Amino acid sequence: MATRLKKNILKLLKEDEEFRYAVAGLIGLEEILKRLDSHEAELVRLREDMVAGFNRHDEELARLREETNRLREDMIAGFRRHDEELARLREETNRLREDMIAGFKRHDEEIAKLREDMIAGFKRHDEEMAKLREDMVTGFKRHDEEIAKLREDMNRGFDLLSRHLTAIGARWGIMAESAFREGLKGILEKELGLTVEKWSAFDESGVVHGYPSTVDIDISVRDGVAALIEVKSHLRRSDVAEFSRKIEFYIRKTGRTPDRRLIVTPYADAEALEAAEKLGIEVYTQV
Template identity: 30%
Template sequence: MGLKEEFLRLLREDEEFRLAVAGLLGLDEILKELRRLREDFTTFVKAEEERWRENEKRWEESNKRWEENERRWRENEKRWEENERRWREWFETWKKFLEENERRWQENERRWEENRKMWEQWFETWRRFLDEYFAFKDEVNRRFSRLEENLGALTEAVFSRYVWEDLSADIRAAGEFVVRRVRNADFDGVDVDLLVETDKKIFVVEVKVRPKIEDVGALLAKAEVVASRLGKPTVPVLAGTQLGKEVEAYAKEKGVLVYMY
């Protein structure tokens, strides 16, 4: 066996020889470095295992959270489905309400239209009635006015006759005689119901059914106009049926001759 073969055999079989050779060759530092690397790797593996355990814990927590969130999402989904169902029910109810309300509005509009037509017909009927009523009233008023005028003229004629009879008797008793007698005499727009002229004076007669104090004043003014026109003394005469005491006293105080019937 040669030297080479013996050296190789010792390396294989003799560990001390092998280590000695390795040390001689600088393998001791390499082995130390390998050991450090193995220790560092072991530390790294342990750290990674710790991180994985922490991550696994976190993943478990996250998974629980996701499960909780999923549960909540399912609950929310149920709530949304319930809300959606309620919204659909509410929408259907509101839709029916709007349809019913629209139907009622149309019905009310139809009734309002019918009532409007009825009111228009009623208003037109009432307007025609009022027109006819006021036309009838105007006609009645015109007829009453004519009747009052006729009655006034008739009353004036009757009272003028009564006054003439009484006054003519008083004139004869006073020894005077009548020169002329004029009904509805006109002196420059001043109307005198009855004018009786004697040989000495003129009687200016005013006939009123219900004479007032202002009628006495008007009679006195007429007497002055007649006196100035005819140049004779005048005697104002007031004749009526409903003559108040105050009017009678005032007339007599002013020198008016009063006849009551």
């Protein structure tokens, strides 16, 4: 009977299209039901996983909430400390501002006093300078008067010297150069009251005579006026040039510049007078 039933079912499946579709639908529904059961079990597991996940999230959120609350409390406490610190800093800044204002005020007072002292000092300095200027002008005036008087005395002395030179020439005739120099120096000392001293130094470079040698120069100092004097019986241009070299040698050696440069001679060539004028040397022939 079972075999017959199976054959009949197979025959219906072949011959009856509607039956065939009905059987296929039944077979598909069963598969769907199986799948639905499987899906339901999967959904149950998924729900359990979601519940577990939500529980974990709730716990994590709770911890985050606790940490956030602690952070908020720490922030509030920190802001409170900052507010207190800012208040103290504001007080210190105010005190510092007051101290600075007081210090600037003291400085302004000190600067004002210093300015007054400086003005008073400059005024005293100007008065002292004015007095010093007056004293200098008076001193220069006295100095000029003394120099003028000295020039007059020297000119009078040179007049006397001229007469003595004429007498010497008439009495002894032509004299040796060295004897003439010594005689004329004696007259300068006696008649003019000039103290003539000899200054000597060794010229290593040979600037004066062209070779290393001892250089002698007559020096006279009166009333603070220093004069270098050269006495010649006959003055030539070469004598003027040599005396000029002696003067430069003296300045280089001593570091002092003479006030006057004098050549005393009873006779001078025209070229010698011209050279002396160019070199700033005074020549006395009518003495």
